[in-house]
Amino acid sequence: MLTSASATSELLASQIRFDAPEEIHDALAALGRTEDVRFSPSGSRLAFACYELGQIAVAEVTISRSSAGVDIAVTSLAHCESVPLQEPHGLDFVDEQTVVVGTRAGEIVVLRVPHAGTEGRAMRIGSLVSALGAPGSVALRPLTTEGYELLAVHNWANAITRYQLAEDGTLSRGDVVARRWLDLPDGLAVSSDDRWLAVSNHNTHDVLVFDRAALHAEADPVGVLRGVGYPHGLRFGLDDRLLLVADAGAPYVDVFERAGASWATASYPMTSIRVVDDETFADGHRNPREGGPKGLDVDRRTNVLAITAEMVPLAFFDLDVAFERNEARHDRVGYELERLRELERNRTAASDAIARLSAVLDTKAWRLTSPLRSAYGLGLRLRRRGR
Numbered sequence: 001m002l003t004s005a006s007a008t009s010e011l012l013a014s015q016i017r018f019d020a021p022e023e024i025h026d027a028l029a030a031l032g033r034t035e036d037v038r039f040s041p042s043g044s045r046l047a048f049a050c051y052e053l054g055q056i057a058v059a060e061v062t063i064s065r066s067s068a069g070v071d072i073a074v075t076s077l078a079h080c081e082s083v084p085l086q087e088p089h090g091l092d093f094v095d096e097q098t099v100v101v102g103t104r105a106g107e108i109v110v111l112r113v114p115h116a117g118t119e120g121r122a123m124r125i126g127s128l129v130s131a132l133g134a135p136g137s138v139a140l141r142p143l144t145t146e147g148y149e150l151l152a153v154h155n156w157a158n159a160i161t162r163y164q165l166a167e168d169g170t171l172s173r174g175d176v177v178a179r180r181w182l183d184l185p186d187g188l189a190v191s192s193d194d195r196w197l198a199v200s201n202h203n204t205h206d207v208l209v210f211d212r213a214a215l216h217a218e219a220d221p222v223g224v225l226r227g228v229g230y231p232h233g234l235r236f237g238l239d240d241r242l243l244l245v246a247d248a249g250a251p252y253v254d255v256f257e258r259a260g261a262s263w264a265t266a267s268y269p270m271t272s273i274r275v276v277d278d279e280t281f282a283d284g285h286r287n288p289r290e291g292g293p294k295g296l297d298v299d300r301r302t303n304v305l306a307i308t309a310e311m312v313p314l315a316f317f318d319l320d321v322a323f324e325r326n327e328a329r330h331d332r333v334g335y336e337l338e339r340l341r342e343l344e345r346n347r348t349a350a351s352d353a354i355a356r357l358s359a360v361l362d363t364k365a366w367r368l369t370s371p372l373r374s375a376y377g378l379g380l381r382l383r384r385r386g387r
Helices: 022-029 278-284 319-325 332-361 364-368 370-385
Strands: 002-004 018-020 034-039 045-050 055-066 069-081 088-095 098-103 107-112 123-129 135-142 148-154 159-165 175-178 185-190 196-201 206-211 223-225 231-237 242-247 252-257 271-274 295-299 304-308 315-318
Touching: 018 022, 022 055, 022 069, 034 231, 034 304, 045 088, 045 295, 055 088, 055 098, 069 315, 088 148, 098 148, 107 135, 135 185, 148 185, 185 242, 196 231, 206 231, 206 242, 231 295, 242 295, 271 319, 304 319, 315 319
Parallel strands: 018 069, 034 088, 034 295, 088 135, 185 231
Antiparallel strands: 002 018, 034 045, 045 055, 055 069, 088 098, 098 107, 098 135, 107 123, 135 148, 148 159, 159 175, 185 196, 196 206, 206 223, 231 242, 242 252, 252 271, 295 304, 304 315
């Protein structure tokens, strides 16, 4: 077996080498743009949302921690195809063989994936076309009665909906449970005690935390977490005391710490974990929103972080080591100044667009063609009435 870490040339401070055959490293490198990664309930499988391939991939992994350190092996990787998998963006395991996928193409899909070590098509056992469109990140929680609660963010509708997933894979129609202050939500996470819901906000560069007991369509968040350039995937860790957030526009995962017993707070990261080296980040940093990690998950049994990105399809990090280093990277004033500059650029762009439109409306050609536009509009209205 070959020993490797990822696409990086040298290990980062808390990165863990993993063992895998050469063909698995090649298969990982071919995943392309990945948006999410998730451990199965047992921690023995990892699922990837392969956005450009229109597939999910499922890897078999073993992770063990001892006094000598952490040992990780990836023993197989299967590509799972299914007709509904168009632009898969987020996923979660129901059990070891069942995965729920949110697709930017507008559908939530429940799939039965192949057994360990086998290739093949994933079998669709349930699906639902979202009325709001573009479901992205998804999160499953077991209900106290039967089935599961499924939460999904809708990237373009700026909303979070709640569905019920039955044991047979049937999905109920969803109801909106949050939409206040959402602006292109990308990632979603529920705390292990079911009390908190965190969502990453791409356009406003923050993470909002909602009290699950008080969720409704117009509920305000109780927490606002700042300091991440382009927050994407996120997960709670260490008994929900920490929240790890992938910054898609930087080579870091930022770590927030709960204030006492509650996430009702406004705060900046307590530390940052470097997960992409300089050279690899530069190769993927084609615009301010790309180059950094997209998906992440935490194996709670061993406190190991897994991340995925287009340039780094899979890498593992020892959170025990990462937290000891306390690599704070934030210039808070610089971050806030950049947000103000962004607002100013947006205002300037809007003013320029209005000025260009006003110039068109003031032209002689526009005034002369006004009767034609009015007649055309009248004709459309009459035809509709005649239907």
